[in-house]
Amino acid sequence: MKFNGTLHRYNDHQVAFxxxxxxLPNALIMIGGxxxxxxxxxxxxxLPHVLEPLGYSVVQIQMKSSFIGWGTSSVKEDVTQIKQLIGYLKSEEGGNKKEIVIMGHSTGSQDVMQSLLSISDEIKAGILQASCSDRECFTLYASKEIRDDLNARAKKLLDEGKDDEILSREYMAYTNDTPVTAYRWCSVMLPEGDDDFFSTDLSDDALKQTFGKINKPFLVAYSEKDEFIPQDIDKHAVLKRWESISNPQFWSQNSGIVPGASHGVKQPASQEFLYEKVSAFFEEFNL
Known part of the structure; x- marks a missing residue:
């Protein structure tokens, strides 16, 4: 498939499309998982044609963590690069964009959450799509015994100050053959790690430090048939809990479950529903 557009280099090593x-005068930055x-x-x-009438170009960021780079990166490093892209897009070279909305798919939703918590002055709003827990996803692929063993060994390296040490090859059986550091494994797989925003067993106090502190409009679009969410999780209850902890001034009333959607929302009907909710979100907050 061919895509037309403009490739931007927003720093010495990364690009955005x-x-x-x-x-267009504004930009939605898309962050993949x-x-x-x-x-x-x-x-x-x-999506670009959906947002065109609203005055937003769609710009997809490529970061150090893109493709198989996620295993040696971090959410905080992603946010640093997102901030660089925002600065570039607001410059003359980047098109003098006025307003910036960020949208994350899957693990990209973790970047959206971290951005809303740390660089909210730079952005107008955020969208979290397929914001599932990587830690809970791991339960679908490995027994508790295996998980506990792998987690304990990675945590030991972390405790020894070996955050950047690449874990042994056996870990790659659970990372799509991606090399992963002790830090990133623990960030993703341990309770309340730096990546652990969306696990359903997090305490209310933990959620108050994330959802409860968001001070910009945000939309949550949860995939109904997300293959990476354990089947015993009540998605409606998850959304209701997140909403109850969030500031009602910023939680979008268009948040909800995308009917029939897989993790990547590959179904045309589900995509159309998602487009409608995104458009309604922009209108809801006059973005």
Whole structure:
């Protein structure tokens, strides 16, 4: 499939792709999940045309963590690069964009959460799509005995100050053959690690430090048939709990479950529903 648009280099080593139509006054920055890179998120094909009437170009960021780079990176490093892209897009070279909304797919939702908590002055709003827990996803692929063993060994390296040490190859059986550091493994797989925003067993106090502190409008679009969420999790209850802890001034009333959607929202009907909710979110908050 061919994509038309403009490729931007926003720092010395990373690029971002602005889909046609380009040159609109504002930008939605799209952040992919683990193993994603430019153009890999399925619903990006038509999203630029959905947002065109609202004055937003769609710009997908490529970061150090894109494709298989996530295992040696961090959410905080991602946010540093997102901030660099925002600065570039607001410059003359980047198109003098006025307003910036960020949207994350899957693990990209963790970047959206961290951005809302740490650089909220830089952005107008955020969208979290397929914001599932990587820690809970791991339970689908490994027994508790295996998980406890792998986690304990990674945590030991962390406790010894060996955060950047690459874990042994056996870990790669659970990371799509991605090399992963002790830090990133623990960040993703241990309770209340730096990546652990969306696990359903987090305490209210933990959620108050994340959802409860968001001070910009945000939309949550949860995939109904997300294959990476354990089947015994009540998605409606999860959303209701997140909403109850969030500031009602900023929680979008368009948040909810995307009917029939897989993790990547590959289904055309589900994509159309997502587009409608995103458009309604922009109108709800006059973005």
């Amino acid at each position: 602005e889909y046609e139509p380009v040159g 683990m193993t994603d890179g430019l153009t890999t998120v399925p619903y990006l094909t038509n």
